[in-house]
Amino acid sequence: MDTADVEAVWRIESARIVAALTRFTGDFGLAEDAAQEAVAEALVSWPLASPANPSGWLMATARRRAIDAIRRRAALKDRYALLAADPAVDQEVDPDRIDDDVLALMFVSCHPVLSREAQVALTLRVVGGLSSEEIARAFLVSVPTVQARITRGKKTIAAAGVPFELPPAGERGERLGGVLSVLYVIFTEGSTATSGDRLLRPDVAYEAIRLARTLAALQPDEPEVHGLLALCELTAARFPARTSQDGTPILLEDQDRRLWDFSAIRRGLAALTRASTRGLGPYGLQAAIAAAHASAPSVEATDWDRIVLLYEALGRVAPSPVVELNRAVAVAMASGPVQALAIVDELIASDRLAGSHLVPTVRGELLARLGRRPEARAELELAARLCTNQRERSVLLRKAAALS
């Protein structure tokens, strides 16, 4: 067995091992450290001699490392006795309890005391089973940066005395929203990379989809979990058509829709149905918008009136300037650029999206459609200056040049 084999077993087992150890030790940071030591040992010893039961080996080794750590802390002697005496932690424990433990692990990793960066790093590392190297690659930061975020995150959890348990009923909805927003941040980093020379990083988006599927399996009665999953599946379904061979972004109107991943669309529509039981929340509404695109044979044949209505509903439940801007784009398609330009100019007047390249991008497109070419060109050039993704920037500059 080589490194890739060890990583493969770890991907499958990490959440359950860290969850079980946290349950038994009551110490999330210690559990995570012990689990990491077990992986490090596996990386050394498995290439020499493959264990008969790799997942059992990891659990047993992590438990031993946890016991070693607790031994060094006299204050935790009672926990040591409990852990050392109970072999159940090595076995297949009660599946319902391990499900709750994995869920609790997600809630701890996305706890509101943590910074967004720490939430993302801990969730990918502890629940997703990614190494610091993989997380660093995903977010285009250095390995020490990721390690520092994880270490600080664990200290923050310990200092705040965050208990390892499912949030009480009164906080459950809000905390679940926190978990969903962490998964969505990971997804959007893959679907529109905020920096670097690639527009899409499907491997990053995949991690979010995988975590969302896990959450949907563990929280099947929460519509917004299915809404987020639907949104991710339906957005990722368009990835194969969103860039050309050389990585240049292709706009929705120019995409070859035959390249869309139709099994992903079916999965997304199925998740959207499960999200629709009690009226759609913010993720469900965004998924419904993505579904309207996914079900349309072309831009012209898209039900833009429905999309405008969905954006209006989204603006009511989750108002944001980005939603307003998207509504403007939909209005331009449904009713024309004049009405859309009024929405954009109102946004600019309220100064709520200052510094974003998206506002001048949309304004430039609308002005171009109205034949106001010099103004359109100036807007697109401004957008290019503000845009941090190199691929998007070159598309904007090409469009601006075409207007001269």
Next chain:
Amino acid sequence: MSKYLLIMRGTDESNAAMMANIEEMMVTTRQFIEETVKAGVLLAAEGLDDPGKGVVVDFSGETPVVTDGPYGETKELFGGFFMLDVASKQEAVEWAKRVPAAPGSKIEVRRVPESDEVPQVDA
């Protein structure tokens, strides 16, 4: 990440062994499916009916010839599949090892290429 098909390949002997313990097999298979769902990797899973009830459409000649199953000299028969969405080939293999397969059977692990890896034809 990639999609992989785990193709169950049974023999007459392994199929007989499976049918002898069919209830246990149903329980362990359901557990395996639940585990893959909770891990966020399962896309699809199906098992096939008795090969004796199938037919073969043979394209050796000028026109397709249909014959009843089972399938002549074939020793291992496709009996079902799991479609997984995993991080690596190694992870697909690790899941394949956990399938409650009957003794004597085999699982073939095959990657599903992405649409941009196969030639596109304008129609």
